[in-house]
Amino acid sequence: xxxxxxxxxxxxxxxxxxxxxxxxxxxxxxxxxxxxxxxxxxxxxxxxxxxxxxxxxxxxxxxxxxxxxxxxxxxxxxxxxxxxxxxxxxxxxxxxxxxxxxxxxxxxxxxxxxxxxxxxxxxxxxxxxxxxxxxxxxxxxxxxxxxxxxxxxxxxxxxxxxxxxxxxxxxxxxxxxxxxxxxxxxxxx
Amino acid sequence: xxxxxxxxxxxxxxxxxxxxxxxxxxxxxxxxxxxxxxxxxxxxxxxxxxxxxxxxxxxxxxxxxxxxxxxxxxxxxxxxxxxxxxxxxxxxxxxxxxxxxxxxxxxxxxxxxxxxxxxxxxxxxxxxxxxxxxxxxxxxxxxxxxxxxxxxxxxxxxxxxxxxxxxxxxxxxxxxxxxxxxxxxxxxxxxxxxxxxxxxxxxxxxxxxxxxxx
Numbered sequence: 001x002x003x004x005x006x007x008x009x010x011x012x013x014x015x016x017x018x019x020x021x022x023x024x025x026x027x028x029x030x031x032x033x034x035x036x037x038x039x040x041x042x043x044x045x046x047x048x049x050x051x052x053x054x055x056x057x058x059x060x061x062x063x064x065x066x067x068x069x070x071x072x073x074x075x076x077x078x079x080x081x082x083x084x085x086x087x088x089x090x091x092x093x094x095x096x097x098x099x100x101x102x103x104x105x106x107x108x109x110x111x112x113x114x115x116x117x118x119x120x121x122x123x124x125x126x127x128x129x130x131x132x133x134x135x136x137x138x139x140x141x142x143x144x145x146x147x148x149x150x151x152x153x154x155x156x157x158x159x160x161x162x163x164x165x166x167x168x169x170x171x172x173x174x175x176x177x178x179x180x181x182x183x184x185x186x187x188x189x
Numbered sequence: 190x191x192x193x194x195x196x197x198x199x200x201x202x203x204x205x206x207x208x209x210x211x212x213x214x215x216x217x218x219x220x221x222x223x224x225x226x227x228x229x230x231x232x233x234x235x236x237x238x239x240x241x242x243x244x245x246x247x248x249x250x251x252x253x254x255x256x257x258x259x260x261x262x263x264x265x266x267x268x269x270x271x272x273x274x275x276x277x278x279x280x281x282x283x284x285x286x287x288x289x290x291x292x293x294x295x296x297x298x299x300x301x302x303x304x305x306x307x308x309x310x311x312x313x314x315x316x317x318x319x320x321x322x323x324x325x326x327x328x329x330x331x332x333x334x335x336x337x338x339x340x341x342x343x344x345x346x347x348x349x350x351x352x353x354x355x356x357x358x359x360x361x362x363x364x365x366x367x368x369x370x371x372x373x374x375x376x377x378x379x380x381x382x383x384x385x386x387x388x389x390x391x392x393x394x395x396x397x398x399x400x401x402x403x
Contacts, residue, residue, distance in 0.1 A: 086263055
């Protein structure tokens with residue numbers, strides 16, 4: 001089972017050092033919640049781990065090997081949920097997430113044939129989360145997954161997180177509110 | 190990569206009016222010339238290939254600012270770059286989709302349009318033969334310019350300023366091949382430019398995409 005290790009990570013945005021000396025280890029089945037005020041670098045940390053934002057210093061290791069050396073291979077290991085939903089309004093729900101199980105897990109089973117432009121903001125967020133759940137990738141990188149979700153949907157999230165971790169999956173998520181993830185480590189930025 | 194191209198084609202089918210806009214622009218722009226210059230066949234037949242070339246060039250520029258712009262604004266670009274394809278591969282898939290939805294339809298309309306402009310029908314195969322690599326080069330260079338200007342404030346203005354100078358040699362050799370009694374050297378030159386742009390433009394576009402999502 002693979003392990004994600006981050007050692008001494010530092011990231012610049014423009015001329016500003018967002019954070020430095022970030023260390024953590026994410027074992028299979030593990031979860032880490034990123035906390036901190038706006039602008040603390042939660043999104044930057046997630047983007048750096050995904051290989052989207054270049055890191056200024058430090059190492060990101062996957063199973064002890066440099067994860068970012070081969071970006072396309074690294075991309076297959078992870079499922080990405082950014083602060084934007086990346087939902088195409090002209091495509092139907094099923095055209096964007098083809099797994100009926102993932103759609104059902106997020107309460108979108110009845111909307112499969114509906115073009116995404118008729119979805120509410122919370123439903124679009126759930127569609128983006130269903131894409132993550134359908135990816136089958138071991139590492140989930142989630143930027144504010146609860147944005148725009150109602151309390152019922154947030155409890156749905158707890159269910160898919162538990163299923164993912166039970167299968168050895170890892171979760172790295174930034175959040176402002178309490179997420180119901182038992183045994184999750186908290187990383188303050 | 191195939192999935193990416195299919196997704197692009199499906200999206201351009203859903204936004205059919207955007208896709209058709211470039212073709213309508215091509216037809217309307219070329220149709221204006223006989224009104225301005227008069228319908229006399231001597232003048233028109235001499236400049237018809239040039240008109241078709243220039244109008245095709247300008248028409249193919251129209252959809253370029255949405256090529257990456259829409260994906261950049263809704264966050265899909267991050268997902269494309271994390272799809273397991275290299276950034277250059279993503280750019281190449283976009284290039285193919287642009288050619289299939291813009292370049293190829295332009296090519297289909299170009300023949301009838303040129304004949305409407307009194308071009309001798311015997312020249313039509315040569316016109317299409319030059320336009321085929323011409324539109325492909327335009328898709329390649331246009332994708333590159335689209336990626337480079339991504340996130341810039343005036344992307345729609347910058348893009349033609351980057352693409353059009355690069356297209357000048359293509360335009361020169363394309364039109365020279367039609368007018369000249371010996372079209373082969375000019376055609377080979379076009380082919381050489383295509384071979385050069387085919388690997389380099391997607392690579393440059395891929396690097397620009399990576400820089401844009403930073």
